[in-house]
Amino acid sequence: MSKRKQPDETSRTAPAQDIRVFRGVEAWVFDLDNTLYPAETDLFSQINDQMTSYVAQLLDLGRDEALRQQKAYYREHGTTLRGLMLEHKVDPDAFLAYVHDIDYSGVAPNPELGAQIAALPGKKYIFTNGDRPHAERTAAALGITEHFEDIFDIVAAGLLPKPNKETYELFMDRTGVSPVRAAMFEDLHHNLEVPHRLGMRTTLIVPEGTREVFREDWELEGAGAPHVDFVTDNLTAFLKRLNGTLKAG
Template sequence: MTGRHEPSAEGTYAHSQDLRVYKGVEAWIFDLDNTLYPAETDLFSQINDQISKYVSKLLNLDRKTATEQQKAYYREYGTTLRGLMVEHEIDPDDFLAFAHDIDYSNVRPNPDLGVQIARLPGKKYIFTNGDRPHAERTAAALGITEHFEDIFDIVAAGLLPKPNKETYDLFIEKTGVSPVRAAMFEDLHHNLEVPHRLGMRTALIVPSGTREVFRESWELEGANAPHVDFVTDDLTGFLKAVNGAVHS
């Protein structure tokens, strides 16, 4: 039974699937960007701007053309970094440092989110296509660092991004997580396809009343896909409901 969701009058999503499917989950896996913080926080648009500057300088392109090339690499390879590595043999450390040289002042502590993550039974992980320093700075700004067992970043993944199956396999190998006892939270539906096939419960986090600057229509599709079990635009509220179900 999959969770089909219609927006309520308040703009959040009703959950038609029984949340008790989360009972027995021992590993809670969270994407970082636009998942643990809302899209309107504006971090990811800053990162995209930095990447566009990097591509512009590297390939000697004007910013408009650089942004188009950036998107083309992103769509074909999963990340712009991967595309630049394959086609231009760039230094990934240099790219990651430049891409994440951003202002974190818009990220506000979210103690309510921290409470709900802490209540989830089992271990919690951040699994991101960004790098560990960016994840650490973001989690610290949100005030949720202490709740996570570990961060699995693009470097730990051998620079191969989600949604490649090998990346999920490596995450499972390194963490010892059992997929059938795991749940994953993502803002991109195609990053939930492999977790769903592996047996994880999947939840799609959608933007709250905003279209993120870099989002393409193909990224925003998929809320009704069979590999998406739940959809919400309120992660904290959804986790509160999940906790209510698993602790009942």
Template sequence: MSDPIHTQGEGRHAHSQDLRVFHGVEAWVFDLDNTLYPAHSDVFPQINDRIASYVADLLKIDRESALKQQKAYYHQYGTTLRGLMTERDIDPDHFLAYVHDIDYSGVAPNPDLGAAIEALPGKKYIFTNGDRPHAERTAAALGITDHFEDIFDIVAADLLPKPGREAYDKFLARTGVSPVRAAMFEDLSKNLTVPHELGMRTVLIVPEGSRVIFEGDWDLEKDTAPEVDFVTDDLAGFLRAVRGSLD
């Protein structure tokens, strides 16, 4: 048997895992925020700020209290939207339109990422807890829209967010993706738990420059964090390495 393929030094990504585990993957599933664009693009901070403003206006509380309530909803329900729907019966369409009314000028076109995604065999999907218009605007800013088969958003999931199992079941039912022939890319490890249990290959995206720090802790804890197969702070480089391993 040949030696495993190690990933250190190939695009600043991952630990010493064998990229040949991606053989047979026919569906490549990408989270959107802080995954397809880097965290420093100032997209999600704007969304977070808009959510806080929405909560403050709705509940008639100050901003500091709104941030605490927003965090509480997030931890209890998975998203602030789910918490507000459950406890306040808000209009989800109004909420989604409000919080995604942001400036996308910080999202730079990324032809390198586009080429890496295009080169992957099979179909590619965006699976996001945001809404489809936000995903479409973001993908357009990145210049990667044409590389995706479909966008599965929070509305398509009947407003049931990741990491809840129902969201993944709805994604699989709608797309026909076989999880054992799929790979999932996420910036939140908790959102990889269900994909891992379903048999997907899982990749955690961390902020640029933080992989080495993260990996040091993660390697010590990986026995208790089995949902993460690979770690990278360079998505395009990682995808190129994966594609190279398939030849």
């Protein structure tokens, strides 16, 4: 019987990298949804359902057709919101309030994740295509709020979502983060393309059960792409290994 791989040694391997490349990193940038908490937490699926309901009501569509339209906006424009803004002049504040009106009780505190984030040398940021109130509620539920310097949300980005290059530039201008001394953790590979080009170390988070929850195959392509330095299905375990390497010198 073959030896079972550890959680951060998935079969979906990224290009071979030495984890010591994280030495010298001074800024640690984390996406929020399905990155700081796993997809099976059933949080983003609630947001997804809310977006479908919003599209159905706005365009007077059945739920299946509304879901197809929602995903079309997402694929074409980066977020459903941006598609609705461009094509239907939707009020972004009303949309964000509606889709984030969800139940956070399923988000369990994760003290070990918090400890590993706290142990990383330098500043830590949340960089999300969601809004700040959602990020604040989620971080509070996880018990990790105190470890972050700031939250850069879709409103701070001028409602222009990742993976647009201008959004990353706005983030760096606001925070003073130098990309060559930064690392980014994301659950969507295409959101790592620009950071990689700018010099960031990149890690793709691929939670167990992702395909079965709500994600589409096209979103999971690219796990072995050159712009993905590392792949893990367990962020806490990966950070623990990373911190151990950094401490070892």
